[in-house]
Amino acid sequence: MIEFHQVTVTYAESDAPVLRNVDLRIDEGELALVVGRTGVGKSTFLGAVNGLVPHFTGGTLAGRVVVAGRDTRTHKPRELADVVGVVGQDPLSGFVTDTVEEELAYGMEQLAVPADVMRKRVEETLDLLGIAELRDRPLHQLSGGQQQRVAIGSVMTAHPAVLVLDEPTSALDPTAAEEVLAAVTRLVHDLGVTVVLAEHRLERVVQYADRLIEVHHDGTVSEGDPAAMMATAAVAPPVVELGRLAGWSPLPLSVRDARRRAGPLRQQVADRPRPVRRPPTVRPARLSLRARGVTVRYGPVTAVRGVDLDLQAGQVTALMGRNGSGKSSLLWAVQGSGPRQGGSVEVDGEDPGSLPPTRARARVGLVPQTPADLLYLDTVAQELDQADRESGGVSPVSARDLLDRLTPGIADRSHPRDLSEGQRLSLVLAVQLAAAPTVVLLDEPTRGLDYPAKRSLTGIVEVLAAEGRAVVIATHDVEFVAATADRVVVMAVGDIVADGPTAEVVVASPAFAPQVAKVLAPLEYLTVDQVRVAVGREAS
Amino acid sequence: MPRTLHPIAWWIWALGLATACSRTTNPLLLALIVGVLGLVVASRRSEAPWARAFKYYLALALVVVVIRVVFRSLFGGSVDLASVHVLFTLPHLPLPSWAAGIQLGGAVTVEGTLGALYDGLRLGVLLCCLGAANSLANPKRALRVLPGALYELGVAVVVSLSVAPQLVESVQRVRRARRLRGDASAGRHALRSIAIPVLEDALERSLRLASAMDSRGYGRTGTASPRDRRVTGVLMIGGMGGLCAGAYGLLDASAPGLLGLPALVAGAVLCCVGLALGGRRVHRTQYRPDPWKLPEWLVVASGLVPAAVLVAAVGNGVVALNPSTDPLVWPSLPVVPAVGILIAALAGVVSPPPVRPAPASSRNAPVPSVSSAEPVASAGTAPPVEVPA
Numbered sequence: 001m002i003e004f005h006q007v008t009v010t011y012a013e014s015d016a017p018v019l020r021n022v023d024l025r026i027d028e029g030e031l032a033l034v035v036g037r038t039g040v041g042k043s044t045f046l047g048a049v050n051g052l053v054p055h056f057t058g059g060t061l062a063g064r065v066v067v068a069g070r071d072t073r074t075h076k077p078r079e080l081a082d083v084v085g086v087v088g089q090d091p092l093s094g095f096v097t098d099t100v101e102e103e104l105a106y107g108m109e110q111l112a113v114p115a116d117v118m119r120k121r122v123e124e125t126l127d128l129l130g131i132a133e134l135r136d137r138p139l140h141q142l143s144g145g146q147q148q149r150v151a152i153g154s155v156m157t158a159h160p161a162v163l164v165l166d167e168p169t170s171a172l173d174p175t176a177a178e179e180v181l182a183a184v185t186r187l188v189h190d191l192g193v194t195v196v197l198a199e200h201r202l203e204r205v206v207q208y209a210d211r212l213i214e215v216h217h218d219g220t221v222s223e224g225d226p227a228a229m230m231a232t233a234a235v236a237p238p239v240v241e242l243g244r245l246a247g248w249s250p251l252p253l254s255v256r257d258a259r260r261r262a263g264p265l266r267q268q269v270a271d272r273p274r275p276v277r278r279p280p281t282v283r284p285a286r287l288s289l290r291a292r293g294v295t296v297r298y299g300p301v302t303a304v305r306g307v308d309l310d311l312q313a314g315q316v317t318a319l320m321g322r323n324g325s326g327k328s329s330l331l332w333a334v335q336g337s338g339p340r341q342g343g344s345v346e347v348d349g350e351d352p353g354s355l356p357p358t359r360a361r362a363r364v365g366l367v368p369q370t371p372a373d374l375l376y377l378d379t380v381a382q383e384l385d386q387a388d389r390e391s392g393g394v395s396p397v398s399a400r401d402l403l404d405r406l407t408p409g410i411a412d413r414s415h416p417r418d419l420s421e422g423q424r425l426s427l428v429l430a431v432q433l434a435a436a437p438t439v440v441l442l443d444e445p446t447r448g449l450d451y452p453a454k455r456s457l458t459g460i461v462e463v464l465a466a467e468g469r470a471v472v473i474a475t476h477d478v479e480f481v482a483a484t485a486d487r488v489v490v491m492a493v494g495d496i497v498a499d500g501p502t503a504e505v506v507v508a509s510p511a512f513a514p515q516v517a518k519v520l521a522p523l524e525y526l527t528v529d530q531v532r533v534a535v536g537r538e539a540s
Numbered sequence: 541m542p543r544t545l546h547p548i549a550w551w552i553w554a555l556g557l558a559t560a561c562s563r564t565t566n567p568l569l570l571a572l573i574v575g576v577l578g579l580v581v582a583s584r585r586s587e588a589p590w591a592r593a594f595k596y597y598l599a600l601a602l603v604v605v606v607i608r609v610v611f612r613s614l615f616g617g618s619v620d621l622a623s624v625h626v627l628f629t630l631p632h633l634p635l636p637s638w639a640a641g642i643q644l645g646g647a648v649t650v651e652g653t654l655g656a657l658y659d660g661l662r663l664g665v666l667l668c669c670l671g672a673a674n675s676l677a678n679p680k681r682a683l684r685v686l687p688g689a690l691y692e693l694g695v696a697v698v699v700s701l702s703v704a705p706q707l708v709e710s711v712q713r714v715r716r717a718r719r720l721r722g723d724a725s726a727g728r729h730a731l732r733s734i735a736i737p738v739l740e741d742a743l744e745r746s747l748r749l750a751s752a753m754d755s756r757g758y759g760r761t762g763t764a765s766p767r768d769r770r771v772t773g774v775l776m777i778g779g780m781g782g783l784c785a786g787a788y789g790l791l792d793a794s795a796p797g798l799l800g801l802p803a804l805v806a807g808a809v810l811c812c813v814g815l816a817l818g819g820r821r822v823h824r825t826q827y828r829p830d831p832w833k834l835p836e837w838l839v840v841a842s843g844l845v846p847a848a849v850l851v852a853a854v855g856n857g858v859v860a861l862n863p864s865t866d867p868l869v870w871p872s873l874p875v876v877p878a879v880g881i882l883i884a885a886l887a888g889v890v891s892p893p894p895v896r897p898a899p900a901s902s903r904n905a906p907v908p909s910v911s912s913a914e915p916v917a918s919a920g921t922a923p924p925v926e927v928p929a
Binding site: 387 | 680695699713714717718719720721722723732733734736737740741745748749750751753754757758759760824825826827828829
């Protein structure tokens with residue numbers, strides 16, 4: 001279905017190719033998963049499938065890409081629209097019309113599908129993806145998972161043979177991600193659609209893949225059977241790492257496979273002492289932030305309903321919950337910059353909401369969901385100098401030192417927009433830490449980060465906690481929470497519905513349990529590292 | 541059966557009323573037109589955000605009237621009229637000789653002010669007619685009926701319409717983010733710290749939209765040679781010129797007769813030929829096109845009646861259409877034009893009622909508050925509104 005013949009892609013301003021001598025074929029009805037570190041040519045690979053690379057992006061493509069018998073050299077993306085459907089990372093920015101039904105029809109209108117066929121296909125697609133009840137809804141009012149399914153539906157109405165998905169679940173909560181992946185696997189199994197999918201969160205998708213395509217740093221690509229590839233892959237989900245640790249072969253890719261093998265491992269670690277998280281860093285326990293009855297309303301919608309929250313110094317708290325459950329609103333209200341209709345917040349005896357912004361940020365620092373909103377200067381050095389000026393010299397360390405401590409090796413002269421997601425996050429974090437806040441709030445910091453980047457973020461968060469700061473991380477990433485948080489707070493429709501130590505809250509939850517917990521339940525192991533420690537002790 | 545009326549029918553209806561109101565300065569007739577517009581808009585508009593536009597047009601019309609009167613008082617103060625009723629006198633500024641003909645200040649008369657008021661009213665009611673069309677017909681659906689040759693133009697308009705609210709949301713988000721940095725400065729620095737992230741955001745969004753549209757088949761080319769395209773261009777520009785001249789001739793009663801209907805017809809013909817020729821290079825179909833049935837014909841007819849009646853009345857020299865302000869007389873209500881205008885109100889009865897959303901749906905939440913329900917309203921941060929089971 002898709003053939004790459006000796007494909008090399010080079011962008012104009014760089015000397016090294018992004019993809020080098022790629023030679024592979026993806027057969028009809030396969031689900032191919034594209035993996036690799038952030039910044040390698042995953043998106044380039046996906047773009048090459050329908051000719052967006054190089055027709056839309058520029059650059060030079062040597063070799064040949066043939067899709068359903070059509071060469072992308074002679075066919076522009078629009079002329080491949082009837083065979084390849086593409087869904088980008090942010091579905092909202094790809095929508096052309098306003099309502100679900102019109103969006104589903106848009107692609108067909110471009111392809112001049114007759115009106116009666118269009119009507120029929122729209123109805124079929126609404127049912128196929130389970131979005132029939134959304135048909136008249138405005139697109140911007142849909143939740144993230146619904147938007148993603150509408151985006152998939154809007155390309156599926158053209159009946160393409162190939163579906164290309166770029167990080168379809170990266171912005172979604174675990175339940176919404178399951179919905180989207182269920183829809184995708186249904187397309188593969190029932191309609192025989194060939195799916196090419198890139199995803200950082202391997203734990204969500206690797207078990208569905210028929211073929212794994214790994215893009216390496218030098219632009220070369222290796223491919224093969226997922227279980228075989230996973231034995232050596234640079235990025236691997238926790239269940240695979242657990243399999244590697246336990247020496248299982250073939251490696252399990254799903255929780256179900258692993259659980260069936262894990263009997264001996266469970267017995268081996270069962271009589272070990274309960275895994276301990278790192279000891280509290282601040283003794284005796286000290287309250288950093290005390291919030292009572294925080295309420296946030298936007299017109300008729302109440303986003304946060306009278307929430308009480310205490311944050312301990314040196315404690316890392318994960319804030320979880322569905323998209324739209326009020327996590328961001330709570331963080332912004334607590335910081336003082338967002339609206340707050342009721343309740344009180346107290347940090348070091350003062351309410352950050354009533355302080356001027358410069359002093360509020362010395363109490364509570366917030367890194368928003370789109371960190372780039374805070375950056376507007378031309379170089380990293382200028383941003384850091386500006387941060388030092390803004391903090392008014394309260395911090396003993398300069399922003400530059402903070403950045404080097406968080407992520408060494410970001411050049412002074414680079415442009416903030418050219419940094420990778422992880423580097424940009426570090427830069428904004430350094431800017432915010434320059435004010436030496438008592439409480440640090442991170443809104444969805446793991447979006448777009450690969451496993452190594454998340455590991456280094458965990459390291460950064462541990463340092464912040466060790467310095468005696470209270471850290472709150474709003475996130476959907478259960479694996480990251482398992483590795484990083486001491487405490488988990490779960491929100492639903494504006495209320496806190498669960499609050500407790502990480503192990504207690506997540507092990508029992510079907511949506512929020514990390515893979516290791518699911519494999520070893522009812523034992524309270526959350527991460528591969530904990531298991532490694534337990535097994536290691538046994539050996540010694 | 542509730543359904544949306546074809547947008548073009550509403551536009552023709554509103555333009556018919558606009559033609560009628562351009563023929564008169566009688567405040568009673570103009571008030572009657574506003575009444576008809578208000579009645580039909582109130583009974584036949586939908587719940588969509590653009591349907592609330594009418595009241596903004598009313599406010600705009602009021603501003604136009606006020607500006608017209610104020611300017612007339614400031615610059616049009618007459619000093620040499622014989623039979624005038626002076627309201628009050630502004631200080632008169634003598635102007636140099638090269639500005640002869642322009643008065644600054646002077647006596648403000650009842651006659652002059654009233655004349656300005658009538659003129660302003662006519663312009664204001666014209667605006668209200670456009671406002672009524674905009675709140676009755678979905679602007680995006682109206683663009684969808686554009687012929688194939690103008691399709692790209694229509695898409696550009698639709699996309700820019702959706703960019704405006706996104707820009708507003710972007711600015712709000714970045715302004716809030718600036719407070720996180722404790723950046724309370726104003727002036728050039730503030731402008732830079734807001735404009736740069738917003739523009740970068742908008743640029744990235746546009747690129748993503750462009751690539752999405754490209755991969756979904758937007759702009760697939762049909763069969764057209766460069767020569768065809770040139771001919772189309774010439775025809776279209778000529779036709780548009782004809783249409784503009786014709787519209788001007790029709791709306792301004794003092795224009796030469798040749799500039800009116802003949803120019804309009806010639807322009808329309810040229811445009812149609814150009815569009816037909818240009819449409820050949822686009823291959824596209826339309827999903828659920830709006831039907832054109834009896835209600836559409838009736839609405840169009842009810843809008844054209846007042847236009848025809850008033851144009852005919854002008855031809856027959858009905859004096860009451862333009863009541864005199866010098867000497868001052870009370871405006872009287874001419875019967876036939878008034879009945880003609882009232883016929884346009886039938887559109888509120890003969891058109892089908894708009895589709896109302898199901899009760900207790902989440903759509904009851906107003907759109908702006910929903911899009912800002914989370915500080916960062918990018919993908920995946922929809923507010924906790926659920927579809928009722």
